Amino acid sequence: MKLRAYVIFCMFSLFVIVPSSFAITIDGAISSGEYSKQTEFDKGNFKLLWEFEGEKVFMAIIAKTPGWISVGFNPSSFMSNSDLILAVVKDSQDIKVYDEWSSGMFGPHAPDIEKGGTSDVLSYAGSRSGDTVIFEFSRLLDTKDKYDKAIPTSGKFKIMWAYGPSLDMTAKHKKAGTATVEMAK
Ligand code: HEM
Numbered sequence: 001m002k003l004r005a006y007v008i009f010c011m012f013s014l015f016v017i018v019p020s021s022f023a024i025t026i027d028g029a030i031s032s033g034e035y036s037k038q039t040e041f042d043k044g045n046f047k048l049l050w051e052f053e054g055e056k057v058f059m060a061i062i063a064k065t066p067g068w069i070s071v072g073f074n075p076s077s078f079m080s081n082s083d084l085i086l087a088v089v090k091d092s093q094d095i096k097v098y099d100e101w102s103s104g105m106f107g108p109h110a111p112d113i114e115k116g117g118t119s120d121v122l123s124y125a126g127s128r129s130g131d132t133v134i135f136e137f138s139r140l141l142d143t144k145d146k147y148d149k150a151i152p153t154s155g156k157f158k159i160m161w162a163y164g165p166s167l168d169m170t171a172k173h174k175k176a177g178t179a180t181v182e183m184a185k
Helices: 002-022
Strands: 035-041 046-053 058-063 067-072 084-092 094-104 107-110 121-129 132-140 156-163 175-184
Touching: 035 175, 046 156, 067 132, 084 107, 084 121, 084 132, 094 121, 094 132
Parallel strands: none
Antiparallel strands: 035 046, 046 058, 058 132, 067 084, 067 156, 084 094, 094 107, 121 132, 156 175
């Protein structure tokens, strides 16, 4: 009887527990329900989706732009003292990702590794179809890098977003903004 209960439990685990703990696939495509949290900026031209899994956060950006895209965390004023992830997605095979820190209100922002910090993107993928770009990445909620901000799993958190006019990452954003977001919604 005990064996039968064990077998039933194993089958349940395979079909129910395992799939739900691997809901996110970092593949540059976003399926319905893949991320449980989302918000949008710039009248929907820049969507941010996210999901927490253990000590990690998974984030996705869907934006309408021919250019680079970026999401940043907890700036003080404009861009100052902010942790940001900048992605240049030409197509699914040609993606450049930078884990950066902006020291001043209008930059400069430089890769954390150039300041003695660490590059903390754990996995990423993206795709582009015309001017619609998708970018997904994961990182630890708290990387312990002094050039990263810890991401809370609940409560309000200041997010910044931006996208460029082209794939030249030194070109100033076409649009950018900040918003206070409820992280657990
Ligand atoms: C690529 C080089 C960049 C340059 C030269 C630049 C420059 C500037 C400047 C001059 C401003 C002042 C407002 C304005 O003139 O629009 C600004 C604001 C801002 N930037 Fe950047 N920036 C750059 C990249 C980024 C990146 C990667 C992000 C990441 C999210 C970002 C986020 C912001 C935000 C959120 C604001 C404030 C917008 C607002 O509150 O209206 N910037 N930037």
